[in-house]
Amino acid sequence: MSRLFPLLLVLLLPLGAVQAQQPAPAEITDAAWGIQFAPPDGWAQHPAAEGYLFTSPTQEAVLAVLPHAARTVEALRAEAARGITDAYGTRLQVTSSIAAFGEQGVAAAFDGWVEGSPARAYGIGLVAPQGRGVTVLVATAPQAFTEQHRALAEDVARSVGFTAPPETASAQGASSEPAGAEEQEWQDFLRGCRLYLSNSYDSGDGSGYIDETTIDLCPGYFTFSDHSLTVFNEMDPVSGNDPYLHSNQKGAGQWHVIRRGGASALQLRFHDGRTKTFALGWEDGKTFLDGQRWLRSCNPNISVGPRCD
Numbered sequence: 001m002s003r004l005f006p007l008l009l010v011l012l013l014p015l016g017a018v019q020a021q022q023p024a025p026a027e028i029t030d031a032a033w034g035i036q037f038a039p040p041d042g043w044a045q046h047p048a049a050e051g052y053l054f055t056s057p058t059q060e061a062v063l064a065v066l067p068h069a070a071r072t073v074e075a076l077r078a079e080a081a082r083g084i085t086d087a088y089g090t091r092l093q094v095t096s097s098i099a100a101f102g103e104q105g106v107a108a109a110f111d112g113w114v115e116g117s118p119a120r121a122y123g124i125g126l127v128a129p130q131g132r133g134v135t136v137l138v139a140t141a142p143q144a145f146t147e148q149h150r151a152l153a154e155d156v157a158r159s160v161g162f163t164a165p166p167e168t169a170s171a172q173g174a175s176s177e178p179a180g181a182e183e184q185e186w187q188d189f190l191r192g193c194r195l196y197l198s199n200s201y202d203s204g205d206g207s208g209y210i211d212e213t214t215i216d217l218c219p220g221y222f223t224f225s226d227h228s229l230t231v232f233n234e235m236d237p238v239s240g241n242d243p244y245l246h247s248n249q250k251g252a253g254q255w256h257v258i259r260r261g262g263a264s265a266l267q268l269r270f271h272d273g274r275t276k277t278f279a280l281g282w283e284d285g286k287t288f289l290d291g292q293r294w295l296r297s298c299n300p301n302i303s304v305g306p307r308c309d
Contacts, residue, residue: 024054027159033067034131034165040152061140061149065156067132068125076106076125076133084110084121092121101126101157109150111142120145124157131165131274186257186264186280190217193298194306195289215268218308221251222268 024039039045040063043054051066070076077098084092092112101107105126112119121139128134138153195215216223253270260277266289268276281288287296299305 028052028065031163032165034128034163035134036161036163037065037134037156038159039063039065040156059140060144061138063136063138063153063156066135066137068135070125070127070133073100073104073106073127076127080106080108080123080125083112092119101154105157107154107157118142122150122153124153126157126160128162131162134160136160180259183257183259183264186266190257190266190296191219192300192306192308193217193296194304195287196295196297196304197289197292216251216306216308217255218251218306220254222253222255223307224252224268224270 022045024043024045026041027036027038029036039052039054040056042058043056043063046053046055051064054063054065055061056063068076068079070079080094080098083094092110094108095111096109098106098108101124105124107122107124110121110123118141119139120142121137122145123135123137125135126133134157136153136157138149140149193216195217197213212226214223214225253268255269256267257280258265258267258277260279264280266278266280270276278289279291281291286293288294295304297304297306300308
């Protein structure tokens with residue numbers, strides 16, 4: 001779920017079919033993310049579900065600036081070594097040494113397939129002092145990839161500056177609103193329960209992946225795990241120690257149901273000051289976080305139940 005080099009949806013389309021949306025500005029500042037950077041000159045910006053996406057009017061290439069949750073250079077290096085897989089049959093593997101990029105980053109080249117088409121990519125990951133880090137990723141067809149693509153990604157990465165995002169600037173988050181009866185009802189509904197999300201892909205030829213996210217909403221604290229299994233003819237666990245767990249503090253942090261944007265939201269506040277906030281929804285007896293269905297289990301006596309003290 002928190003992969004360093006997430007694949008862009010646009011790469012699933014023929015690169016030549018991507019139409020320009022608007023000229024990229026000289027500089028982009030995203031206060032909510034806590035980042036500013038300079039897009040490549042002459043490239044066009046496209047709408048993106050997360051982060052920023054750009055294409056060149058003169059070449060079949062895509063560049064993305066995406067957030068990641070890695071907190072250390074070692075975590076970035078481990079993520080890069082795992083390569084890139086997605087639910088559409090994409091497989092990109094690292095083909096170079098994973099080199100240091102400055103003091104708080106790594107860079108690597110990738111080769112493989114995107115939806116059955118050969119592709120080559122170059123990515124740079126940077127750790128943020130606080131909040132989410134950034135991945136700069138450029139990709140194109142192997143025969144079209146040049147050193148200019150690598151230099152372009154490096155120029156964008158060098159332009160990145162980090163600031164403290166609002167969610168780490170205060171203990172409660174300035175965007176929350178006074179909670180009411182609906183939030184208390186959600187709080188009671190979720191307390192002592194486990195929320196579980198699983199995504200998987202099986203290509204049919206022995207390769208694929210499984211992503212699993214588990215949140216135990218215990219009284220006074222929560223635990224959080226986000227694990228991935230990448231499968232290439234055999235099971236290969238790629239998740240190490242959970243970076244969100246602190247041995248000297250209970251669980252991963254504290255949780256609350258808050259009111260945000262006129263609706264209820266689940267806020268996870270980690271011990272290191274970061275937060276994750278999910279819009280809550282309920283439909284046909286099912287629980288939704290940010291529009292995705294999560295399984296809810298409140299029986300600690302079964303294998304998929306919560307694990308609280």
